Amino acid sequence: MRHSLLAVPAAVLLSQLALGQTPKVGDRHPDFTLPDVAGGKPKTLSDFRGKKVLLVQFASW
Amino acid sequence: MPVWHDATKQWATDGKLVLLGVTQEQHPERCRLFAQWKGFGWPILHDPINVLGSAAVPVVLAIDEHGIVRSTRPNPKTFAADFLDKAFADDATNKPVPPTPAHPPKFDDLKAAAEAAKTADAWRRYGDTLALWGGEEKLSAAIAAYRQAVTHDPKDGPAWFRSGVCLRRRSETTAREADDFRAAVAAWGTALDLDPNQYIWRRRIQQYGPRLDKPYPFYDWVPDAEAAVRKRGETPVALPVRPDGSEIAQPAKAFAAVKDAPTNPDPKGKVNRDPGSVTCEVVVVPAVVKPGQSVRVHLTFRVASMKTDHWNNEAEPLRVWVDPPAGVAVHERLIAAERPKAATSTEPRTVGFEVQVPKDAAGTIRVPVYALYHLCDEVGGTCRYVRLYATVEVKVK
Numbered sequence: 001m002r003h004s005l006l007a008v009p010a011a012v013l014l015s016q017l018a019l020g021q022t023p024k025v026g027d028r029h030p031d032f033t034l035p036d037v038a039g040g041k042p043k044t045l046s047d048f049r050g051k052k053v054l055l056v057q058f059a060s061w
Numbered sequence: 062m063p064v065w066h067d068a069t070k071q072w073a074t075d076g077k078l079v080l081l082g083v084t085q086e087q088h089p090e091r092c093r094l095f096a097q098w099k100g101f102g103w104p105i106l107h108d109p110i111n112v113l114g115s116a117a118v119p120v121v122l123a124i125d126e127h128g129i130v131r132s133t134r135p136n137p138k139t140f141a142a143d144f145l146d147k148a149f150a151d152d153a154t155n156k157p158v159p160p161t162p163a164h165p166p167k168f169d170d171l172k173a174a175a176e177a178a179k180t181a182d183a184w185r186r187y188g189d190t191l192a193l194w195g196g197e198e199k200l201s202a203a204i205a206a207y208r209q210a211v212t213h214d215p216k217d218g219p220a221w222f223r224s225g226v227c228l229r230r231r232s233e234t235t236a237r238e239a240d241d242f243r244a245a246v247a248a249w250g251t252a253l254d255l256d257p258n259q260y261i262w263r264r265r266i267q268q269y270g271p272r273l274d275k276p277y278p279f280y281d282w283v284p285d286a287e288a289a290v291r292k293r294g295e296t297p298v299a300l301p302v303r304p305d306g307s308e309i310a311q312p313a314k315a316f317a318a319v320k321d322a323p324t325n326p327d328p329k330g331k332v333n334r335d336p337g338s339v340t341c342e343v344v345v346v347p348a349v350v351k352p353g354q355s356v357r358v359h360l361t362f363r364v365a366s367m368k369t370d371h372w373n374n375e376a377e378p379l380r381v382w383v384d385p386p387a388g389v390a391v392h393e394r395l396i397a398a399e400r401p402k403a404a405t406s407t408e409p410r411t412v413g414f415e416v417q418v419p420k421d422a423a424g425t426i427r428v429p430v431y432a433l434y435h436l437c438d439e440v441g442g443t444c445r446y447v448r449l450y451a452t453v454e455v456k457v458k
Contacts (some may be wrong), residue, residue, distance in 0.1 A: 022120055023130045028153035029122065031160040032113060034106035035193060037096070043104055044160050048079050048153055050126050054135070055115065055246060056158040057083045057120040059264070060095035061279040 029055070064190040065121065066101055068137035073103060074388045077145060085111050085118065085261050087229060087268070091280060094298040098286035109230075110223040112162060117260035128157065150199065165200045166194040168202075177205065182213035188220065192227050221252035222262045229265075233302050235353070241342045247455060250348045268308055269346045271355040271415045275312035277357065280304035280400065305399075305415035307357045307374050316355050316417040318390035325382055326395065326433060327448060335447035338370045338436055348441050353420040358453050362398070362410040371405040373444050376435035381412045384429045388419040391428070405437065428453040 001056050022040070033044040065080070072078040080145040082105035084092045089107040096105055123132040123144045129152070131144055163171075171190050188206035191199040207224035210217050225248035232241035240431040246269065252262050268279050283304055290297040344359040360381060364370045372379070385391045391414055398410040419427050430451050437444040 015102045022115060022133055023122070025130055025133060026153065027130050028128050028155050028157055029124050029130050031128070031158060032108075033160040033162070033164040034083065034108050034112070035089075037084065037093050037105045037107045040104070042164050043081070043106055044164070045081070045124075046128060046157070046160065048081070048272050049128055051079050052077065052126055053081055053124040054065065054069060055081050055083065055120075055122040055124055057085070057108075057115055057118045059086055059118050060085055060282070061086075061277055 063099055064137060066099065066103075068140065070140070072141075072145060078105075082106065083108050085113075085115070086225065087108060087265065088300070088302055090298055090300050090302075091283070091304070094283065094286055094290075094300065097295070097298050098282075099312075100291055109190060110226050111219070111261045112189055112193070115221070115260060115261060117277070127151040127153065129153045131394060139213075152204040160192055162189045164194060166190045168195070168199070172206075175209065179213065181210040181217045181220060182359060184210035184213060184218045185217060185223070188223060192223060194297045197230075197234050197236065197303065200227050200234070200238065203227045204231070216255055218252045218255035218259065218262070221248045221255065222259075222265070225249040225252065225265065239340075239342065242342065242361075243348075246344060246346050247348045264348050269344075269357060269359065270307060270311050271346070271357040273316060273355050274315040274347075275310065278311050279308050281309045281311070283309075306359070306411060310357075310413075316415070317392055318417065319392060319394050323395040325384075326380060327382070327431070330448070331433060332433060332446060335434075335436075335449045338365055338447070339432075339434065339449055340365055341432065341449055341451045343451055343453055345453060345455055349458050352418060352422045352457055355417040356455055357413060357414050357415050360427075360451065362412075362431075362434070362449075364407045364436070369438050369440055370436050371407050371439065372400065372410070373404075373435035373437045374400045374402075374406060375442075376446070377403050379410050379412070379432055379434040381414075381430055381432045383414060384431075385416065386428065388422075389426055389428060390417040391415065410434075414457055416453065418455055422457045426455040426457060429457065 029045060031046045033042050037043050064427035069078055069080050073080050084105055085108050086092050087109055090442035092105060116441045121135055122130050123135045125131050171187040175187045184206050188203045188210060190204035191206060195203060204224055204227045207220045225245040228241045231237055249262060249266050256289055267275050286298040335444040340363050346357045362379060375408040378400050381396045383391050383394050394410045396414055398412050416428055430453060432449045435444060435446050
């Protein structure tokens with residue numbers, strides 16, 4: 001089941017994360033504004049300041 | 062993703078957590094359909110040009126109330142104790158910066174800044190803003206901006222990748238230019254050569270590439286999703302560009318060459334040549350292969366003048382005959398294009414097949430193909446059965 005994060009072998013996930021520019025623990029996440037896939041208002045990460053956020057980058061495949 | 066969706070549903074309902082998705086896919090509607098199918102109610106943002114700079118997905122980050130990353134590998138089972146129920150101090154070492162790319166967009170200001178700075182960074186920033194916020198009408202300007210970026214710095218991998226995204230997007234619009242898809246594949250290939258560890262870039266080539274290079278079929282789930290959504294009494298999200306061919310092809314571990322070749326439908330070339338009513342675009346993915354590797358060939362046939370010609374769907378379908386030289390393997394020799402149920406139509410017709418070059422191949426391998434199809438003209442009402450030649454060039458390096 002490739003859509004499930006838990007199905008990704010830990011070693012693979014670790015190696016992939018090590019390759020990217022994913023912010024480190026303790027970093028303030030760089031702010032960004034992106035369009036909504038549903039065509040709604042664009043959203044900015046900092047709009048959610050004051051709330052806890054789980055940011056999930058994924059693909060449907 | 063379903064794992065986190067299920068684990069966090071109650072916390073999101075209670076207002077304790079915001080679940081925010083980001084997808085780097087080329088087509089946002091496909092992700093919308095996936096979300097509809099799975100019942101995701103949370104916002105999903107579209108980052109087709111990968112401004113976040115991730116090297117691969119999935120990436121899951123727990124970000125606290127101050128915008129500080131607290132975990133890059135959260136565990137659903139211990140998420141509440143590790144993160145959700147904790148209060149964090151605003152103790153980040155780095156300072157906040159304005160969101161990138163800027164929104165609302167100031168295209169003219171960014172263009173002026175790029176012209177003044179004359180740097181790849183400035184042109185890429187302008188291109189990013191056009192690509193994300195400019196819609197279809199700004200795609201050409203975005204492509205031009207990225208070209209400026211790679212002119213200033215030919216090693217700007219993100220600019221190469223993003224120009225490929227815009228070229229492929231434009232190839233699916235009415236503003237399409239003849240070479241867009243091939244140029245997109247070339248740009249993605251250049252980007253990946255600069256950074257072979259960039260899996261977001263690699264996936265874009267694999268999406269359109271051969272089965273031997275596929276980690277998964279990408280969009281084979283679409284019919285299941287649409288059926289499941291309809292069964293619930295809902296209307297599935299419409300897909301303006303439906304996945305087919307390479308985008309749903311199953312991965313393979315070995316090249317399956319055709320064994321019992323079907324009969325060449327016109328071996329002596331007796332069918333009259335098409336004088337130019339139809340064009341054939343040939344795109345090879347990836348743009349360059351090593352000896353022994355395989356490519357996916359995309360042939361797209363377009364009626365040159367929709368005002369005067371249309372496909373005759375009541376006759377047999379458009380067929381392509383592939384005639385590989387000695388030593389070159391193909392997985393199909395005779396391929397028929399799909400056609401709509403209507404008696405006539407003018408839509409582009411696509412045919413795909415895979416070619417494996419010999420282990421001692423070098424330079425350019427040429428594979429001749431021809432298509433046979435039925436056309437009718439609107440003016441005189443006459444129909445004709447014609448033949449069109451094309452050559453597939455596979456570059457080996």
